[in-house]
Amino acid sequence: MTEVLGGIKVIDLTEEISGPLCSMYLGDMGAEVIKVESLEGDWARHIGPRIKGESNLFICHNRNKKSIAVDLTKPEGRQVVYDLVKGAGVFLESFDAGGAARLGVGYEDIKRINHNIVYCSISSFGETGCYKDRHASELELQGLAGYIQFLGEPGEEPVRVGSDVVEASSAFHALSGILAALYYRGKTGDGQKVGIAKLRSMIQMGAHWIQAFCNPDTYGGWYLTGPYDHAEHGYKTKDGSIVFSVLARAGKGIEAALESWVEFLKRVGLGELLEDPWFKYKGLRAIGLGRDAQEMKGLFETYFLDKTSDEMITMIDEIGGMGSAIYDYETLYGGAMHPQIQAVGAIQEMEHPVAGKVKVTALPWTMSDTPSQIKSAAPALGQHTDEILAGIGYKEDRIKKLRKSKIVA
Amino acid sequence: MSGPLEGIKVLDAGAFTVGPAACSLLGLMGAQAIRIEPPTLDGLLFVGTIAGGTGTSYISSHYNKKSIMLDLRSPLGKEIGTKLVKWADVLVNNRRLGALDRIGFGYNDLAKMNPRIIYIESTSYGATGPWSKYAAADHFVQAASGFASVNGKEGGEAEILRYATNADYTATLIILNAAIAGLIARQKTGKGQRIDTSHLQGTIAVQTSRLAEFFISGKNPALMGSVSSRVAPSEAFRTQDNKYINISADREEYWHKICKALELENIQDDPRFSTNEKRLKNRKELVPLIQEKVGDKPAYWWMLHFDRCGVPYGFNYDYVDLIRDPHINENKWLYDMDSSYGMLKGYASPWEFSRTPSEEMTPTVKYDCDRDEILAMLE
Numbered sequence: 024m025t026e027v028l029g030g031i032k033v034i035d036l037t038e039e040i041s042g043p044l045c046s047m048y049l050g051d052m053g054a055e056v057i058k059v060e061s062l063e064g065d066w067a068r069h070i071g072p073r074i075k076g077e078s079n080l081f082i083c084h085n086r087n088k089k090s091i092a093v094d095l096t097k098p099e100g101r102q103v104v105y106d107l108v109k110g111a112g113v114f115l116e117s118f119d120a121g122g123a124a125r126l127g128v129g130y131e132d133i134k135r136i137n138h139n140i141v142y143c144s145i146s147s148f149g150e151t152g153c154y155k156d157r158h159a160s161e162l163e164l165q166g167l168a169g170y171i172q173f174l175g176e177p178g179e180e181p182v183r184v185g186s187d188v189v190e191a192s193s194a195f196h197a198l199s200g201i202l203a204a205l206y207y208r209g210k211t212g213d214g215q216k217v218g219i220a221k222l223r224s225m226i227q228m229g230a231h232w233i234q235a236f237c238n239p240d241t242y243g244g245w246y247l248t249g250p251y252d253h254a255e256h257g258y259k260t261k262d263g264s265i266v267f268s269v270l271a272r273a274g275k276g277i278e279a280a281l282e283s284w285v286e287f288l289k290r291v292g293l294g295e296l297l298e299d300p301w302f303k304y305k306g307l308r309a310i311g312l313g314r315d316a317q318e319m320k321g322l323f324e325t326y327f328l329d330k331t332s333d334e335m336i337t338m339i340d341e342i343g344g345m346g347s348a349i350y351d352y353e354t355l356y357g358g359a360m361h362p363q364i365q366a367v368g369a370i371q372e373m374e375h376p377v378a379g380k381v382k383v384t385a386l387p388w389t390m391s392d393t394p395s396q397i398k399s400a401a402p403a404l405g406q407h408t409d410e411i412l413a414g415i416g417y418k419e420d421r422i423k424k425l426r427k428s429k430i431v432a
Numbered sequence: 433m434s435g436p437l438e439g440i441k442v443l444d445a446g447a448f449t450v451g452p453a454a455c456s457l458l459g460l461m462g463a464q465a466i467r468i469e470p471p472t473l474d475g476l477l478f479v480g481t482i483a484g485g486t487g488t489s490y491i492s493s494h495y496n497k498k499s500i501m502l503d504l505r506s507p508l509g510k511e512i513g514t515k516l517v518k519w520a521d522v523l524v525n526n527r528r529l530g531a532l533d534r535i536g537f538g539y540n541d542l543a544k545m546n547p548r549i550i551y552i553e554s555t556s557y558g559a560t561g562p563w564s565k566y567a568a569a570d571h572f573v574q575a576a577s578g579f580a581s582v583n584g585k586e587g588g589e590a591e592i593l594r595y596a597t598n599a600d601y602t603a604t605l606i607i608l609n610a611a612i613a614g615l616i617a618r619q620k621t622g623k624g625q626r627i628d629t630s631h632l633q634g635t636i637a638v639q640t641s642r643l644a645e646f647f648i649s650g651k652n653p654a655l656m657g658s659v660s661s662r663v664a665p666s667e668a669f670r671t672q673d674n675k676y677i678n679i680s681a682d683r684e685e686y687w688h689k690i691c692k693a694l695e696l697e698n699i700q701d702d703p704r705f706s707t708n709e710k711r712l713k714n715r716k717e718l719v720p721l722i723q724e725k726v727g728d729k730p731a732y733w734w735m736l737h738f739d740r741c742g743v744p745y746g747f748n749y750d751y752v753d754l755i756r757d758p759h760i761n762e763n764k765w766l767y768d769m770d771s772s773y774g775m776l777k778g779y780a781s782p783w784e785f786s787r788t789p790s791e792e793m794t795p796t797v798k799y800d801c802d803r804d805e806i807l808a809m810l811e
Contacts, residue, residue, distance in 0.1 A: 025617065027613045040640075048609075071662045072648040073648070083640055083641070083644035084640065084641075130786070148759060149784070152762040158686070158742075158744050159745075159746055161682075162660060163680060163745060163746030166668075166746045167747070167754075169749045169750060169751065170593070171748040173595050174583055174593060175657070180657050181657065181676050181678075181748055182585050182591065183583075183657070184593055184598075185583045185584075185642060185655075186638050186639045187638070188602075188638055190641065191602070192598075192605065192638070195605035196783065199457075199605065199609045199612060199783070200782075202612040202613055202616060203436035203437055203783070206436060207437075210619070215786045215788065216785075216786040217783055218784030223780060226754075226760075226780075228597060228598055230492040231449070231489045231492050231601075232597055233492075233766070233777050233779065234483075236481075236777065238483060238775040239481045239482055239483040239488060240483055240774075241481065254571050256591060265575070266572060268569075268571075336566070340566055345566060345568060345569060346572055346575075348576070350576055350578055350581060352642075352651075352652050352653065353650070353652050362561055363557055364636070365561070366560045367632055369633050383640075384636060384637055384639070384640045387606050387629055387634050388552075388627055389627065389628050390613065390617065391627070392617065392621065392625040393625065
């Protein structure tokens with residue numbers, strides 16, 4: 024069976040989340056990923072909750088990889104990386120703030136050895152501009168990218184996005200950059216460097232709200248697209264909360280939306296509001312998402328409280344709207360998992376040699392002719408050191424010597 | 433356009449943001465993208481904030497493309513549509529499940545017209561399962577995937593991230609990646625293929641790190657405001673002038689720098705705080721010590737001081753902060769761009785390709801405005 028990246032060797036010096044997530048997907052698509060770690064190992068090995076002593080954060084971001092531990096601060100350690108690079112297709116690093124060049128593994132260093140390599144660098148702020156030497160973590164970058172202003176209440180303590188959206192978005196930007204560069208190399212034979220700045224990735228992710236400020240004729244927070252529209256906690260039902268919009272399935276024109284709106288009010292027993300002048304004035308803006316809708320929250324909820332979230336969503340779908348209950352992790356991912364999570368195959372189970380059966384998130388797409396595969400669990404630190412070194416022609420006594428002088432482990 | 437995908441041709445048969453924005457990004461990488469606008473018109477044209485008579489989220493979903501309006505159900509539309517499919521390398525579809533199949537442009541039809549085509553279908557919640565019949569948009573996928581359930585202040589309720597971009601654009605990035613993977617596979621096999629994904633899968637993928645915690649605990653993660661679940665300190669602190677500044681010690685070296693910058697060297701090796709694990713456990717004792725220091729001086733002072741000391745920090749930006757940020761301006765990551773809708777915000781390509789740099793983005797055109805040019809090209 025053809026694998027998309029079969030035959031491509033990836034030398035991956037990244038740690039923590041964005042880089043490892045990116046190279047994990049390269050591995051899923053068939054690349055041979057060699058994870059080059061420091062003698063202490065990827066920082067993710069040491070943080071987050073553990074299972075039988077193993078960090079699950081590490082397990083969930085490092086399947087389909089081989090691990091070699093190398094001391095990069097020593098010239099002999101760098102030489103190991105240079106030797107690995109000779110047969111590689113991709114090099115990936117996330118040292119941040121110019122750290123790779125200082126360690127002797129910048130693009131210029133690596134290109135000298137393998138001029139056709141696709142070299143990807145992930146950093147907080149990129150390599151030019153006044154913040155280029157700064158490091159920032161998920162929290163700081165969420166704030167700088169304008170995300171934190173969209174959670175919490177004005178004047179109260181800030182609320183961040185609970186998920187690591189900066190890390191994940193940067194991983195997908197890095198992955199697409201690497202894939203595009205590999206495509207180009209497949210066509211022309213030429214490699215290149217792909218630079219990913221996490222903050223710049225987040226500006227791309229914010230295209231909608233940024234464009235909403237371009238130079239608009241009117242500032243309209245009708246629903247869905249108004250950057251400051253309130254939908255934050257949804258509406259309480261008998262068994263939880265929902266978010267919905269009767270207008271959201273647009274494309275059928277304003278008349279169809281109006282019909283859905285009238286139908287919605289009748290179904291929830293609020294038909295008399297159609298005669299209410301305030302409601303008439305606010306009209307469609309009072310349904311579902313948006314500031315005006317939130318003003319209706321108390322009233323809506325009195326009619327939702329004897330209906331389950333499922334009943335509400337079914338009804339909203341019937342009249343041409345859309346919505347969802349606000350699901351928690353236990354309902355979706357606990358036990359045997361929610362049938363929809365099962366249906367999309369988003370979570371896969373695999374065997375880890377120490378941790379036993381573990382659940383991991385899968386590559387989020389499926390290809391009919393070149394399917395991805397989960398072949399091996401996240402490696403132990405230096406698990407493949409000997410095998411990898413033997414693979415690039417190092418003799419046994421040389422490997423022993425490197426181990427003894429603590430260059431590799 | 434120039435870029436790594438120069439020469440690749442893309443058809444945008446999608447709706448709203450998820451599919452169309454992926455075609456824009458393929459365009460930013462150098463592909464030629466054509467938007468097929470249905471005669472019913474896209475829902476984003478009329479909603480939200482309006483610029484030049486058009487919804488700004490339509491504008492931000494369609495740059496780097498040419499546009500033609502086609503009714504794929506009509507005989508003429510079918511004929512032109514078929515020519516476009518033969519022209520294209522990639523077709524992106526995120527319409528409702530089965531919408532294109534019903535009008536004769538599903539994958540089986542397309543593969544007959546052009547066996548080299550890479551067809552990507554991004555559904556809302558997947559093609560099977562109890563939710564497959566539902567449509568979705570950003571907020572609803574945040575709710576359905578658990579993404580919203582981990583946002584919120586301590587002791588409060590779960591929160592939706594209030595603007596419609598992140599879940600949408602994540603699904604967009606998945607399509608982008610899948611399309612290029614399909615192109616690489618085609619370099620090997622010479623054949624196109626079908627690729628399936630969903631809005632739901634993308635939003636689950638970005639939760640990988642939080643799910644890693646859940647799969648151990650089996651319990652819903654607690655809502656923690658600005659506080660990180662695995663690094664301490666990593667949260668917002670209030671300054672003397674009542675602003676918030678985010679500080680994180682996401683490596684031991686930064687913990688040391690924070691201690692030095694805040695003149696808290698005495699607690700650096702305190703047995704309660706000497707490792708990240710201990711700081712997490714003893715966070716309630718640690719935070720007041722830092723807050724006391726931060727609260728003693730204004731935000732501007734901390735900015736200068738943390739720059740000097742190499743502490744990872746940042747403020748919570750709004751739009752004005754963003755467009756005035758010196759780093760963003762120096763790099764021209766945001767710039768003004770004239771268009772048929774008036775002045776728009778352009779932004780730099782998220783990839784810096786050393787050999788095949790992307791050009792600046794081309795602004796979104798009015799729908800159907802490239803009709804003659806596209807028809808002439810197909811002749």
